[in-house]
Amino acid sequence: MRPIGLTRSVEATLAVSIIRVPLGILISSDGPYSVVSRSMLCGALLAIDEVNSAAGNIRFEPTIGNPGGELSRYAALTTDMLAAGIQHVVGCYTSSSRKEIIPLFEKADTLLWYPSHYEGFETSANVIYTGAVANQHLLPLVDYSLTHLGPRAFGVGSNYIWAWENNRILREAIGPRGGTLLAERYFPVGCTDFGQVIEAILVARPSFVFNTLIGVSSYQFLRDLRAACVERGIDQPNDIPVVSCTLSEPELEAIGPNAIDGHITSSVYFSTLPTKANRRFVAAYADRFPDGPAVSADAEATYIAVRLLALALADAGATDAAAIKRVIGRQSIAAPQGDVSIDADTMHACLTPRIARSNAKGRFDILREASAPVRADPYLIRSSSRYGAVSVRPVLRVAS
Incomplete structure (x- = not known):
């Protein structure tokens, strides 16, 4: 997708500076909790569209994996993504699926961007958490x-x-x-x-x-x-x-x-929420996904994860986990819920x-x-x- 407002000639002159980033999306669009998970997928896709259409130099190239709510499929799909050179994966709704694949990210020194509320009592140097804790x-x-x-x-x-x-x-x-x-x-x-x-x-x-x-x-x-x-x-x-x-x-x-x-x-x-940012988000979401599912907290957290990753990639000028972790603590976004940033000490989001x-x-x-x-x-x-x-x-x- 060509960034909005750029002609082919201008885009060609900027091509040398474009950073193309493979991005894994690991979300169960089928299975017992698919209603929420599909809204998460929509949140991720909306953020990818916005990043790829912006005037910046980050372009996401998504690979979507659907575990179908089966725990064993999360590990298999993650292994495939990491083997293909994907260094950033956004996904998982349940804690059981998250815990199943964290060791894979730690072994490869890559990053899981976990966009769901959860029970806490966990930190990992290879997970960035954009959902709420207890x-x-x-x-x-x-x-x-x-x-x-x-x-x-x-x-x-x-x-x-x-x-x-x-x-x-x-x-x-x-x-x-x-x-x-x-x-x-x-x-x-x-x-x-x-x-x-x-x-x-x-x-x-x-x-x-x-x-x-x-x-x-x-x-x-x-x-x-x-x-x-x-x-x-x-x-x-x-x-x-x-x-x-x-x-x-x-x-x-x-x-x-x-x-x-x-x-x-x-x-x-x-x-x-009666904020300008949220009204824009809800309208953009409804326009992009007119058949639903409705927007949710998990959709917003997934949207935030992708947008924060894009900011960190642009700031770091590199795609590896170490570079992103060095800069993630200074990124913030005026999210639909309000200002959101990542605490560099815990890799968890500050939320309202x-x-x-x-x-x-x-x-x-x-x-x-x-x-x-x-x-x-x-x-x-x-x-x-x-x-x-x-x-x-x-x-x-x-x-x-």
Whole structure:
């Protein structure tokens, strides 16, 4: 694609300075969590289009790999990409897939750009993390839930590290403040049979359900819980609210109209943010992908990853991991969510926490937001007293 505004003759004179960068995209556009993953792919492709059309000298040449949600396919596709000389790969949604391939990047000394929220307790010299960690999503959600919903939580999650670790953090965070995690129930990724656990929830009547299910499992659980509550005359959104750090706009569409509203989500991005940068992003995304899926926090994080990589490549004048790591800490972007930069000490992004509630239109009404980006604390070192010290966490203000 020719950069906008350049004639062929001008482009030819600049060709000597063009840096062509092979870029791996490793995202499951099929499988149990494909709704969110496809929005991530859209975010990456939109950023690639923008970089390749700009007047700068970076041109991405993408290679797209689709693991289909199968863990073994991530390693196989990564091996192929690295063997082909690709030094930068953007992708992975689940923590299990990320952990499966990190050793490959460390061995090759290349970079994985990981664009999804996750549970933290990890750093790697070969991973740059543009999604939120616990002090940017879960701990603000704990504050909100204990203040506005009550002290008794019930955990329901997919059976892998994302749910295990988040329930552990939740348990340790609410305990010092008088809260209780009544139960933890785990299900295989893709499971859609929740009758027994829903009955247990209705008996326990927790203050809130903490949902760490992913993909089709989450959608079916929310539909079934709502239906069971309606059958018993229970106002589920108000009497047994469901909170999470994952639910996003394309997933609301997948849930369907009968159970779409009233869910509380903690995230750093929602498509309803009233900023100029976000309006431009949402419009460009809709124009590029008119058939969806809807834009999401993970789509924005993937978009950010590609744009930050482009900035770092232009600054470094080189493509190897060592050169990019030397300059990544001085890159920043006016992202749709607000200013985003990478902390060179942890390779995690500084992001702006927010709390929102889903509505019947399939969007989110923002309830609380931090006044500025928050530095990632992947090991919760600064969130002391087993995560009970509110003063070290972002103070979210009521959104106007």
